[in-house]
Amino acid sequence: MRLWEVFVRPRRGLSHVHAGSLHAPDAELALRHARDLFTRRQEGVSIWVVPADQITASSPDDKESFFDPAADKPYRHPTFYELPEGVEHL
Amino acid sequence: MVTFQDLIDADERVEPRDDMPEAYRTTLIRQIAQHAHSEIIGMQPEGSWITRAPSLKRKAILLAKVQDEAGHGLYLYGAAETLGVAREELLDALHDGRQRYSSIFNYPTPTWADMGAIGWLVDGAAIVNQVPLCRCSYGPYARAMVRICKEESFHQRQGYELLHTLAHGTPEQKSMAQDAVDRWWWPSLMMFGPPDTESTHSAQSMAWKIKRHSNDDLRQRFVDMCVPQAEILGLTLPDPDLRWNAGRGHYDFGEIDWGEFKRVLAGDGPMNRERMAHRKSAHDEGAWVREAARAYAARSAR
Secondary structure (H helix, E strand, O other): OEEEEEEEEOOOOOOOEEEEEEEEOOHHHHHHHHHHHHOOOOOOOEEEEEEHHHOOOOOHHHHHHHHHHHOOOHHHOHHHOOOOOOOOOO | OOOHHHHHHOOOOEOOOOOOOHHHHHHHHHHHHHHHHHHHHOHHHHHOOHHHOOOHHHHHHHHHHHHHHHHHHHHHHHHHHOOOOOHHHHHHHHHOOOOOOOHHHHOOOOOOHHHHHHHHHHHHHHHHHHHHHHHOOEHHHHHHHHHHHHHHHHHHHHHHHHHHHHHOOOHHHHHHHHHHHHHHHHHHHHOOOOOHHHOOOHHHHHHOOOOOOOHHHHHHHHHHHHHHHHHHHOOOOOOOOOEEEOOOOEEEOOOOOHHHHHHHHHHHOOOHHHHHHHHHHHHHHOHHHHHHHHHHHHHHHO
């Protein structure tokens, strides 16, 4: 049976977050199972189910080369900048 | 390059696609599968009381609890599958006895008070065991445990409330509650596993940060919690050696019958055969549902 990844939106205004995975023969049953499995206590207002084999993921092996380009750019953060004494609202 | 050991040393989580030692992977599969099987088999002792619950309220509560246990089993099978093992393999291993479930579920539930004692003591012991697993080094297992622990506290409270109600009811109800506590106390203490001196997997699991506390430490924590709770229930715990030790700051308790633990674990408990027979027949009798769902999915995909 196909493996599905389940994403739940806990409340309006929040993003869908990965909740776990489950087995189901098709998308419709995957949604129903996801409702029973992950929202027994009103944990969600919306559910996405995605076949696990349809997700393309970055590999932990090239984690360094993949994410490194951001490591030497501290000037992308506001804390990089020194402000003169007394400046407000900046 | 961040290695497995770097992650463990830094108290970071290991995630499914990270490199990990083969023994870490197989240890986790064994532990998570055993945990999942326990949740699924654990539906049986209580499931048999759903139709006999004394009120609609108690029936709804018990139904919700047993449904949670099914859910916990599924969260855990899902976590085990991230380690590259198939659900069917795990079920086969349960059915042919290569993998186990907690021996606590091999005890019978002859009275309604057993629903209370299981909630208070068995789920209480499970919580003491499971809370540290929320910080386990393997990410998917830790995340499943966070969800499970949130839900378990309702299980324990409903059991305590049920026992409290019985203990303050008629003399017959109170003695039924006492009898259930007498029967479940020692098996609950056994749930923490063999003493530290004889626990085969403990040291390595602690080094890998799968396990955070020793069996004996967790058992002591459980005893210390239960004694005052039993006093408030107005029930006694069946251990003449149970007394406060001011020097240690803990309750001393009597010797556990490890012979019984080994017998039940080896398959010779009061309910082992019945639990497995029921599990297998439920699986076999459900085969047509799985087939029908697959046929429907195949037809709709065309």
